[in-house]
Amino acid sequence: MKLSKKFKIPFILALLSGIICLAIIIIYNVILYTNSDTQKVKDFTSTINHRYLQNDRLLQQLVDKYTSPDFQQLKQYSEILPAYTNLFVFNKEDLLFWSDNSIPYDPSTSNKRIIQTPNGYFQQNSIQKGNYRFILLDLIKYKYPYQNDYLMSSFNPAYSVTPDCEINLNSGQLKITDNNDRTLFYINKTGKSSLTNNQEFLLYTLSLLVFVLFNLALYLYLKTIGIRAGTSLFIVALTSIFLRIILFKAGVPHYFSDFDLFSPLNYASSIWLSSLGDLLTNVVIFTFLSYLAYRTFRNELAELPGKIIKASFIIVSFAIITLFYYLSLYIIDTLVINSSFELNLSKLLDFSIYSITAYFIIGLVLLNFFYISYILVRITSQITGKFSFLVYFICFSLIVWLVFRSSGLYIPQWQELILFILYIGLLVAIVSKILPYPHVTTYTLLIIILTLISTFCLYHNREAKEKEERKLMALRLSSEQDKIGEYLYSDIEKAILKDSTVYNLFMRGWYYPVEEENCINYLNSHYFTGYWSKYNSQITLCYPDKHLVVKPSDVIVECTEYFNNIIDNITNKTSAQTLHYFKESFGVNNYIAKIPINNQAFKGDTASIIIEFTQKYVPKGLGYPELLLDKSFISFYDLSLYSYAIYSNNELIKNVGEYSYSISEKPFLPFRGEYSFFDKNDYNHLYHSVNKNTSIVISKKKQSLLDQLAPFTYQLIFHIILIFILTSIYSLRHFKRRYPDLKTQLQIMLVALVLFASLIIGATTLHNIRSLNDKKNKDMLSEKAHSVLIEIEHKLDTFQKIDSSNEPYLHELLTKFSLVFFSDINLYTTKGNLLATSRPEIFKEGLRSEFMSTEAYNEISVNRRTFFVTNEQIGTYKYLSAYIPFRNKDNQLIAYINLPYFARENELRTEISSFLVTFVNVYIMLTAIAVLAALVVGNYVTRPLQLIRDRFSHVMLDKKNEKITYNRHDEIGNLINEYNLMLEKLSESVDKLAQSERESAWKEMARQIAHEIKNPLTPMKLSIQHLYRSYHDKAPDWELKLEKTTTSLIQQIDSLASIASAFSDFAKFPQPSNENIELLQLIKDNVALFQPQTEFDITFRHNNQPQYVYADKKQLSRVMVNLLNNAIQSIPADKKGRIEILLETRGDQHVISISDNGIGIAEELKHKIFSPNFTTKSGGAGLGLAMVKNIINSAKGNIIFTSDDNGTTFEIHLPAVKPDNINKL
Secondary structure (H helix, E strand, O other): OOOOHHHHHHHHHHHHHHHHHHHHHHHHHHHHHHOOHHHHHHHHHHHHHHHHHHHHHHHHHHHHHOOOOOHHHHHHHHOOOOOOEEEEEEEOOEEEEEOOOOOOOOHHHOOOOEEEEOOEEEEEEEEEEOOEEEEEEEEEEEOOOOOOOOOOOEEOOOOOOOOOOEEEOOOOOEEEEOOOOOEEEEEEOOOOOOOOHHHHHHHHHHHHHHHHHHHHHHHHHHHHOOOOHHHHHHHHHHHHHHHHHHHHHHOOOHHHHHOHHHOOOOEOOOOOOOOHHHHHHHHHHHHHHHHHHHHHHOOOOOOOOOHHHHHHHHHHHHHHHHHHHHHHHHHHHHHHHOEOOOOOHHHHHHOOHHHHHHHHHHHHHHHHHHHHHHHHHHHHHHHHOHHHHHHHHHHHHHHHHHHHHHHOOOOOOHHHHHHHHHHHHHHHHHHOOOOOOOOHHHHHHHHHHHHHHHHHHHHHHHHHHHHHHHHHHHHHHHOOOOHHHHHHHHHHHHHHHHOHHHHHHHHHHHHOHHHHHHHHHHHHHHHOOHHHHHEEEEEEEEOOOOEEEEOOOOEEEEHHHHHHHHHHHHEEEOOOOOEEEEOOOOOOOOEEEEEEOOOOOOOOOOOEEEEEEEEOOOOOOOOOOOOOOOHHHHHHOOOOOEEEEEEEOOEEEEEEOOOOOOOEOHHHHHHOOOOEEEEEOOEEEEEEEOOOOEEEEEEEEOOOHHHHHHHHHHHHHHHHHHHHHHHHHHHHHHOOOOOOOHHHHHHHHHHHHHHHHHHHHHHHHHHHHHHHHHHHHHHHHHHHHHHHHHHHHHHHOOOOOOOHHHHHHHHHHHHHHHHHHOOOOEEEOOOOEEEEEOOOHHHHOOOOOOEOOHHHHHHHHHOOOOOEEEEEEEOOEEEEEEEEEEEOOOOOEEEEEEEEEOOOHHHHHHHHHHHHHHHHHHHHHHHHHHHHHHHHHHHHHHHHHHHHHHHHHOOOOOOOOOOOOOOOOOHHHHHHHHHHHHHHHHHHHHHHHHHHHHHHHHHHHHHHHHHHHHHHHHHHHHHHHHHHHHHHOOOOOHHHHHHHHHHHHHHHHHHHHHHHHHHHHHHHOOOOOEEEEEHHHHHHHHHHOOOOOOOEEEEEEOOOOOOEEEEEHHHHHHHHHHHHHHHHHOOOOOOOEEEEEEEEEEOOEEEEEEEEOOOOOOHHHHHHOOOOOOOOOOOOOOOHHHHHHHHHHHOOOEEEEEEEOOEEEEEEEEEOEOHHHHHHO
């Protein structure tokens, strides 16, 4: 069965949606199969064993190649190793070579295939050859003690496993085995979907596409079967909303719930907007529906009966426009207030995919609002008039705003209300055709004002959100205790007291003091991770008669007595029995805990575990600022953009940040209050009164003008790109190759040149910023390294040897220098092993091994360089690291000094973001200037060409054409001179052509008249000659012949008269005398001339309603008579004639159809039917249908015909005159 053409597009769309739906099912099941437990274990096992065999071959090649390798040989070989594979070589017990200093390798694990280090899990290949042990470590998974932007747990890319899967060496869900089916380790899955982000995005996009295509197919199908567009849209809207509700309630597709896009952690506002994915889905669906509404109603005319109905429609329209505006602002509000991702466009480099999605949603929301408001403004303004519409709408908007405000409902800011009214005024100008639409200028104005609305809404809500967050910061700073920590500690305390391992390790440390560290490490790794990562925890094991050395005075104290004095004198009790809070911490929570260990060997409380919790705070520019903090802690306590001060009894106790606070509280006293915001010295301050004696001030630098403009310019660019993309997608279905004119080409070239230059300059400037930043850091690092070298030489140049016995002194020394030079300092032995460090946490936590950089060791130790700077990396955190050899006064090399320089990435990002803000704003203005210049230059350069084009378009052959005056002697001047010369030659040619045409016309007319007259003259001559012969011969029937001849001559004379009249009428072309003619009566009068007849029947069908046209009545009667005569003459004599006349109205035209059952017109003659000298009859001038054509054309109508063997039908189309306009013509 052949599909009807009109159903083809709905069918194709429905079929396409079904195909995509099937593709989703297939893709999802393929992914599920690939990620199934069985397949996952199979793939993981295959990969890990393959890599093990591969590394074994590599290791064997190395062993065979070098019998006694040195450092440089091993370094060269390590450079060809696969990624994530590291080489370690030991000569007996000494480490000879290491390819990477990021892995804290323990040699005691060399006999194991799978090992766990403090920062991950590795597969190990090991070969012993003589005194040398060669070890290859192949990464399985990074597992860091902290999780932040730089330290993220992740599998080796060779394993297709999501990062949230955990490895357990003892037990678990999925068992991974070697080739001999022996267990290597286990993998534990989380409940999260195993789909990757790209797979999730693909499935979501395809699902949304299916939804849209299905409803679009339904809409087109409903229109195809004859349902009105408005009704079809209503049905599709109900269907879309119903399906969305059903799918939302049923949780279909179910895999959406596992997507990060649908996580309420990123955004949640209400039950229907429970995630960013739900909001995006709802907005996309509504965009689809609003676009259909726009396409359906954008050209509708308002035809409403009665004043009450019109007034009701106006009020409803105003209410819908206002409601949609409020709803649009509310959605933008919720995106700012209820989201956890960055939306501040001045921090562009901190944007995530969710930030971009949010701005995409904002763009669609504004587009929806435009579609709905345009339709309603266009229809409603036709009822009220443009001026009245504005007045009514302003009054309505103000009333609604005041009512909502008094009722406590959501209302926009007054600035947003003004922008709303300006936007509606712009729409009124568009629908009133004051502004051209569609047009680039109008589009630009619309985008600018809508962008201003969203920008102000974002700015206002971001400021409100920031102030609320600052209040929370003040509350946290003023809070004297960490209530969550205290609550968690209570459970930890109970667990420690019940933990037999802790007790056994504690007792072993008493008997063997060197093993105290085992107990401390166990406590840190099992109890003080996660939430406790925001504290530096120092654990001390106190035994009877144990003494401590208190630095820096080197006072010796008894352990229990020392900590009892601290607890008794400078701490307060907490809700946890053994946890104590330090008094007057002011902004930091410091605790000390004393957990007693009961044993008969201990008297009283002489044995205990002391835990000191010091909240982490890293001074700016010092050490590993962003590495040692867990992500949750960073986001919760990010004060990098703020300064704050704490006052007690009107005196400054503590201040942090760039703002210079007064030592007295007096300057802030006028603003005293629980929470007071005020501006001072280019900062916005929050004053928070904690109690009558204590107050906190948190300050934030006020945004510059460029920072305030940044959201507008960025959004303007984004909205222009979004509109361009959507327009391009829509244009694909109307694709037609078009070439822009010269003016447009010039304008595009100028704008493109500015944009290209902007991109080049921007990219170059960004590169220079990074280059200058790197150079500045290297210069600073070099200066610091040499300064540290000088200071250390003063302290250690008398040492002949430095070893681990000097570690306490070296640690104290390096710590002091690190605070002076604001840089961490490490000291390594001449073999590359760590001696001492100012930041032991980085090594204790396993973020870095205790070996210096391989590259640095090669350059400093092997190649004997005196200074070397290299790039190192911890996780994804890249930093500069300087190495310099240290020699004593005897010039003996005794150590290597290392300064890792951690230039804060946040500061660099802030600097680049600030540059981008300035750059984008400046170049937006330059681009705007370029566009204006392009318009001016384009118009100026092409004005003469435009003039030539206009003159060409008005060149008339029958009139005198005006020449162009142009006084410049350039290329355009030459072109204009040629144009003027062409006009002169054209005028001459027209005169000659007219003369020639007149002569040709007279010749043709004379030939036609001669031919037409000659035809009847020949039989006339023959008849007279025959009559004369009969008379001369005295024929007996002479009188009869005379009568016949006379009759024939009269007929021939009448024929000549008819031919002469026809030529006369055709030549005259008289001006028609047009008037309002009622067709029904005119046709009836002309049909009556041909009735009654027995040879043929004439039927006239009509609706019996008056139908008027504006034409010449006599000429129109001639048309009817001519066509009826032709119809009668076309019917063979042996056939009963049937002529049908139909009068009907089609749109704005009246149509007269005259059909006969004659012999029809041959196909090869159809194109000549209206030619002046063409006829199918044996006699006649062939002018009848030519005159009919002229008469119909003069009445601004049209005549067409169809013909076949069954007859011919002529259709006359004439413009209809409405009854209301009859008296006006």
